[in-house]
Amino acid sequence: MVLSEERKALLQTQVELWNQTLSFMKSVALAVALDLRITDAIRHRGGGTATLPQILSGIGINPCKLASLRHLMRVLTIAGTFAIQPLETSSGRHDEPVYKLAPVSCLLTGGDVSENTTSSLSPMLSHVLYPFHDSVLSMGLAAWFRHDEEPGKCLYTLMDGVTLWEMVDVSGGVGGAAATIAAAFPSLKCTVLDLPHVVAKAPSVRNVQFVAGDMFESIPPANAIFLKYVPHDWGDDKCIKLLKNCKKAIPSRDAGGKVIIIDIVVGSSPSDIKLLETQVLCDLHFMEIGGVERDQQEWKKIFLAAGFKDYNIMLLGLRSIIELYP
Structure with missing residues (x-):
């Protein structure tokens, strides 16, 4: 993926802004x-x-x-x-x-x-x-x-008595990302899976259908599965369970099956100290809710444990795009 200089500058600006925000x-x-x-x-x-x-x-x-x-x-x-x-x-x-x-x-x-x-x-x-x-x-x-x-129990749960996800869903489960993808590629049919109370509030979006369910139980069949800012909310055991369900839902690599993840890969550009600092600050912040930002070896560990054979990482500012193959 080739990015224009303008887009590269915008991504670097986002890193700077997140660094300022999380410096506390x-x-x-x-x-x-x-x-x-x-x-x-x-x-x-x-x-x-x-x-x-x-x-x-x-x-x-x-x-x-x-x-x-x-x-x-x-x-x-x-x-x-x-x-x-x-x-x-x-x-x-x-x-x-x-x-x-x-x-x-x-x-x-x-x-x-x-x-x-x-x-x-x-x-x-x-x-x-x-x-x-x-x-x-x-x-x-x-x-x-x-x-x-x-x-x-994570510290959020100890303080409030419930998990963050029992109070409000913040994963964007009403189809924002899917709607953007469907608009850019009208030939694609997209499905959004989220909890019933989230799907119940979803708007009507062309070429996007909403399915109520639990990603830790099962995932609807698809050629590709998109996880945007999802794995970092969960510990390794939950992530492995989620990825195993993803693997069951997609065809073989030869048939085009893959999982696309957008998330932080800590140390994705070791020479960029500002980026690395911002990534580890995000990690400490998400630790409060039981989440974790992983480096490449930590990602590899859960990929292999879930039964995947290969992956590719592309840096995208603060975060990366990970293509995961069965």
Whole structure:
């Protein structure tokens, strides 16, 4: 797919705007790091370095939060709060990442009375960052990390008692994307699948039919399936279940069957630091509702688990177009 320079500029502008909008998540991440005393957990280990499991143990958090801690640390390393170095294995390969203190984090000591902490900025920073501590913006992220009685619940559910999807559907299930596709390609017949209460409000759109159902149960047969901003709302198990249903609904690759996904691929352009930062900030933001923004290896893992054989990724600004083949 070839984009004009004008469209490329527009996509880059969108990245810039999202970066400005989500920059507050860096303050949220720093507030959580101070609250959990991640700096102390790293500093107190021999050599001043630690892996994720070691940090988890050092801050006394349930192992079920390991994946979430990885996503938090990804934001903190991109922001420069901590540094990361690869672990050299005996075979010469790099395995699990090891975190160490960056110049910034050397000023974030917890303030143990037995240590010289006169240069620590933690007390002042904690005061300044207090609005992010338990605010609607952070949704009590530090408290959620400590909460291990209901490990399967995202912090949104713990705070409100229901999932986001039990309150309002925000996936655009009334056919906006399908209507645009049908208008651009009049020969196509499009079907929109969504929950019954969403479909009931759908408008009449030419060449677009609406089907009430549950994508985790079954998907109507089609030559191609389009998932726009859907997988990032769900954890791996749910995504694998969804993609397995997609695979059942489409023909073989030789017959033209494929799944088209529009979503973020973290690190899709490693040299673009602004893009990478925006992607990981999106990831931390979506973690609040139990969602996740995945890098290519994480996408590959769920594709293979769902039984797909091949995929292709095309960068499209903040997000990417993923073509997935059975």
